[in-house]
Amino acid sequence: MNSKAKAVINNLLFIMKYIAKWKKSIFFDIGLYSVFLGLSPFIWIYVPKLLIDELTGQKSTKRITIILASAFLIAGIIGYSKEFLQGRFRMKMNTVRYGFIRMLAEKTMKMDYAYTEDPDILKEVRIAMKTVNNTAEGIGLVIIKLFSIPGNIIGFLIFSIIIIQLNPFIWGLLLISLLLSYLFIDKANRYQRSCKDDLSHEERKSYYASIKLNDFQYGKDIRMYGLKRILLQKKSEADEKVVQITDAVKSRYLHAGIKEGVLMALREGIVYAYLIISVLNKNISISNFVLYTFALNGFVTWMQTTIKDFSDIWVNSLYVSDFREFLKKDEESSSTDSLNPKALQYDIVFDKVSFRYPNSERDILKNFSIHISPGERLALVGINGAGKTTLVKLLTRLYEPTGGRILINGIDIKEYDLTQYRKLFSVVFQDTKLFAFTIRENITMEYETANTEKYQESLRQSGIYEKTGKLEKKEETNLFKILDEEGVEFSGGEIQKLSMARALYKDGDIIIMDEPTAALDALAESRIYTEFDNLIKNKTAVYISHRLSSTRFCDNIAFLENGELKEYGTHEQLMQLGGAYAGMFQIQAEYYREEGHEE
Incomplete structure (x- = not known):
């Protein structure tokens, strides 16, 4: 068994495991439905033979009536049972599908936060969403096909018994032609699969433009700056590429359909020629001719459906593989012997901390060390991109250091229970949602x-x-x-x-203000910072601002540049130092004086 076949089987077992967990009664419905589905086509294959035998034989009205009444009764029972089981299955399937949707939602919230800024991961999230959100593909389609496959196998076995009685060669011919048809379709399926990344990328761009065009929060900017044209243009370009990709896929399926049509003509010609010759040579009766004609046509249609179902499972199982791979992404970690970080005061130490994003070789922070005493007000300042917000995300464990460690009260923060740890912080982000x-x-x-x-x-x-x-x-x-x-x-x-x-x-016991007032003027920001600082009393606090005047009240100021701590001390000490902090402060002070503000 090759690796792809093993992957398909593992994916089916994965899905069935969760069906058993969330709605195990589906298996009973599948078993019952399979019996009805497998028997359903043979009523109207055998009934015409029985009627012809009776009409060309004893011509008993009573027997004809019994045959028809029995056929309608059995067909009615089977038809009703199939529809009832299908309806019940769809309702139960929604429970399972929403279970997978919840699983995806939980995973996106548990995975390492640093992944959320990786475009490749965002693409994987979108593919995973398509895998679980749509009943026409991915997990939803696999579950639907699982419902009918056992019945298709039962039907295949019964059809095979009938046709082998006619001629094993005919049965083999039909199988070979159907397998060739499958290979034609499978080639198109594999091409469709190869296009999934490009298609997902363009769909994501189109979706983004559509969302922004319909988002009230962007309405003012779109109107005032005439952004409608560029958004529509970007959406149009993405949509055009989506159409190109989907047209190329459809073209592959068209070519596969043409080959299948030619193959079908050859197959039907050989089969019907054999049946006609058999009747002329009196090897089979007229009633059996009708029986085998219906059986052969039914077998071909049945097998085409069955092969398509298997093909759909095979292709969509690959999407299930993507979903399962996404579930393996690193999650925010918490020690197995997690400690409760709650204390009366908090002594914070960054010990040679470095950080880089996944799949990146550039350090955002490099060997960063700093000590924040209990109750201290620390300001993190510097130009944009200096690493200030990254420090906050590391302290709150949204990110994990790639080097060094962060200690609170002498214990590595990784040792603390993550949920309890995050309860320590009250954070106001610049882009709070x-x-x-x-x-x-x-x-x-x-x-x-x-x-x-x-x-x-x-x-x-x-x-x-x-x-x-x-x-x-x-x-x-x-x-x-x-x-x-x-x-x-x-x-x-x-x-x-x-x-x-x-x-x-x-x-929270530790307060973080990550430039939440960046949209306000300097005086308003300074006033809000000061008022907020009075409200939090003796709690440890970290203030981030690119306006140096707003954080003069802090006990200490850390000036960051290119992910490194360049200067550290009180406002007065840093001004006396006459370094980068003092230079930036003077430039800003001059600017605000020109604008009419007093520093």
Whole structure:
């Protein structure tokens, strides 16, 4: 058995394992359906023979009536049973399919966060989504075909017995011709498979343009800067390439269909010539001629369907392989003997920490070391791309260091339970995302808020309480109009206040502000940082800003450049040093004086 066949079998076993886990009664339905499916074609193969024998023999009206009544009764029972089982199967199949969809969703949230910025991984995610989301391909199609394959095998065996009684040579001829037809189709299938990466890439570009064209949040920019044309052009180019790829695939299937048609003409000519000669030589009766004609036609159609089902399973099993490979991606790790990081205070040490993205050879951070004392306010400053946000992602374990280690209270953070560890942090990111949920749900991240008083206080402290109080539904108002026509659209500053309310409500022991006020002016940012710092009291805090004046209140300032710590100390010490920090501060101060702001 070759490796591809083993892969197909393993994929089928993988799917069946989860069918057994989520809806094992499907196997009973498959068994029962297989019997009805396998027997269904033979009623109307044998009934014409019986009728002809009776009409050319005793011509008994009673026997003819019994034959027809029995045929209709059996056909009705089988037909109803098939439809009933198919309907029940579809409902159960949805349970299984949504199970795989949940599995994919959980995996995307568990896999190493660094993968989310890898274009190749994003392509794999899209392919995995297609594998589980669509009943017409991937896992959905494999499950559907699994439902009918056992019945097809039963039908094949019965057809084979009938045709071998006629002539084993005819049976062999039919099999060979059908196998050739399969090879024609399989070649087209393999070509389609070879195009999947290119097709996925172009579909992703088209999908991106479509989403942005329909996203209200991009509406202002699209209109004011005339971006509609470029988005439509990019979508059109991607769609054109999608059409080219799909047309090439369809062309392969067309050529396969033409070859199959020629083969069918030759096969049918030989088979019917044999049957006619057999009747003329009185080797078979007229009734048997009809029986074998129906059986031969039924066998060919049956086998074409069966071969196509096997081919579909083979091709779509390859997508299942992609899905399973994606499930093997590295996940965010947590020690098997995980410790609870909760403590009264937190001493943080970066010890020669380096980091690079997966599949990259460039270090974002290089041998970075720093000590953050309990209750300390540390500012991380530097130009864009210096590595400031990367440090935050490493500290919060969104990333794992590729070198060195990070210690909290003397213990490597990898030793802590990941879920409990992340509870330590209240983080406000520059690009914090809000959801099309209610204001309350966006802040508490809870379906039902247990601590209403704490929630209300977080609104007051962040300065958004008055705004939400004026809304008709107050904090139960939905954000955005994506899911609710009466949803509200907040300004950038208001969204940042909601983000800070979320951080205050979580009440983490370590606070991180990752340039959440970058969209505001320098004075507003400085004021918000100072006010927020007063709210968090004696907690350890890390502030990130490219505006150096906003973080002068911090106990220490770390100036980063190209992923390395270049300068470290208080604002006054760094100004006296007269290095890169002092130079940048003076340039910014001069700029703000020209703009009319006082530093």
